[in-house]
Amino acid sequence: MKEQFEGRMLRIHFGESDRWEGKPLHEAILAKCQELDMAGAIVYRGIEGYGTSTRVRHASPWKLSRDAPVMVSVIDTEERIAKLIPHLDLMVGEGVIAASRVEVTRYTREAKS
Amino acid sequence: MLTTGKALKVSITVSEGSTYHGASAYASILDFLFYRGISGATVLKGVAGFGADHHLHSASSVEISDKLPIRIEFVENQEKINEILGKLEEMAGTGLIEMQETTVVKAAQQSKRSRPTPQHMKIEGKARMMRIYVGESDRWQDKPLHEALVQAMRANDIAGVTVYRGILGYGAHRRVHKDRPLHLSHGASIMLSAIDTEEKLKAFLPLVDRMVEEGLVVLSDVEIIKYSWRAAEVKTE
Numbered sequence A: 001m002k003e004q005f006e007g008r009m010l011r012i013h014f015g016e017s018d019r020w021e022g023k024p025l026h027e028a029i030l031a032k033c034q035e036l037d038m039a040g041a042i043v044y045r046g047i048e049g050y051g052t053s054t055r056v057r058h059a060s061p062w063k064l065s066r067d068a069p070v071m072v073s074v075i076d077t078e079e080r081i082a083k084l085i086p087h088l089d090l091m092v093g094e095g096v097i098a099a100s101r102v103e104v105t106r107y108t109r110e111a112k113s
Numbered sequence B: 001m002l003t004t005g006k007a008l009k010v011s012i013t014v015s016e017g018s019t020y021h022g023a024s025a026y027a028s029i030l031d032f033l034f035y036r037g038i039s040g041a042t043v044l045k046g047v048a049g050f051g052a053d054h055h056l057h058s059a060s061s062v063e064i065s066d067k068l069p070i071r072i073e074f075v076e077n078q079e080k081i082n083e084i085l086g087k088l089e090e091m092a093g094t095g096l097i098e099m100q101e102t103t104v105v106k107a108a109q110q111s112k113r114s115r116p117t118p119q120h121m122k123i124e125g126k127a128r129m130m131r132i133y134v135g136e137s138d139r140w141q142d143k144p145l146h147e148a149l150v151q152a153m154r155a156n157d158i159a160g161v162t163v164y165r166g167i168l169g170y171g172a173h174r175r176v177h178k179d180r181p182l183h184l185s186h187g188a189s190i191m192l193s194a195i196d197t198e199e200k201l202k203a204f205l206p207l208v209d210r211m212v213e214e215g216l217v218v219l220s221d222v223e224i225i226k227y228s229w230r231a232a233e234v235k236t237e
Helices: A023-033 A078-091 B027-034 B076-091 B145-153 B198-211
Strands: A001-014 A040-045 A046-050 A056-058 A070-074 A094-107 B005-015 B039-044 B046-050 B056-059 B068-074 B096-104 B125-133 B161-165 B167-171 B188-196 B215-226
Touching: A001 B167, A001 B215, A023 A040, A023 A070, A023 A078, A040 B188, A046 B056, A078 A094, B005 B027, B005 B076, B027 B039, B027 B068, B027 B076, B068 B198, B076 B096, B125 B145, B125 B198, B145 B161, B145 B188, B145 B198, B161 B198, B167 B188, B188 B198, B198 B215
Parallel strands: none
Antiparallel strands: A001 A070, A001 A094, A040 A070, A040 B167, A046 A056, A094 B215, B005 B068, B005 B096, B039 B068, B046 B056, B125 B188, B125 B215, B161 B188
8 A cells, every 4th residue: 555645754863871761762752653653763873973962972882881872763744743742842851853844655565464 | 017028927826725814815815916906816726636735635515625726826027026925925825836937918908998977977956865664674576675675776876875774663564673782683674765866766766666565755855965976986896
């Protein structure tokens, strides 16, 4: 099945060690996206970067406790993304949220879960 | 550059299994010759032979022998050979190095291919970005879908594509993929990001239609600030 719609893409940037209610922030955001039934969300880990606190983040293979830059990208329609934003406002303590307009095509396999 | 006239032909014989600093000796020697700018070298594999140890080694289909002789041959001028001979002796280990005078009748020419200028060389200003979201375990025909998509894009002259693996995510099918460290996760979320002109990407979309059974395709406007590539360094494969 193929559906097409005009949508929004959000990209949320923060650090891997950031937390929300005891859970890693990226996991919490992903769970929220699922709860709100967003079309898709993916978490990426960067290998190096710096953010709002101008602290250089590194993904070091030698350290178990790492603070790599993390980016979550969420895609859905304008209205649904608008519903997600208040939650993100609350959850993201330090970070950047960027939005852009996108054209989405969604492919789904029918009658198969 | 090798020219016609007097030259030397060097043959180095080592056994297939011999190593130099942990890597295969013949491969190390070939690499060394390559990076030292030797005009050309050939590696030949013997089917049987014996060396200083006087053991006969042969290729048998039941057991794989790593003692078979390997010969590396190259032709170069005296000067250049003098430069590298010391190192070659070290690399050849217990192998044999021989040298003979030879005459170059015709030097091999470097093939000069006149490469047609690709159409995608000039992209300026407004362009489109296409992101394709699929699962790492998705397949198309006999290969991973994301690899097939990259190949298809290459074949369709899409200016460039980068594949990202997400550490966590879900797509059209709402299955959460989680990438655990030290764990081969095959269901990870994959994102391919390609940038090109509207027409090029539009022309590619029917292929995406055919190849992607489940996933998201997202198009957005982007502005190209800089797009350059060094034509001279592009390898033709």
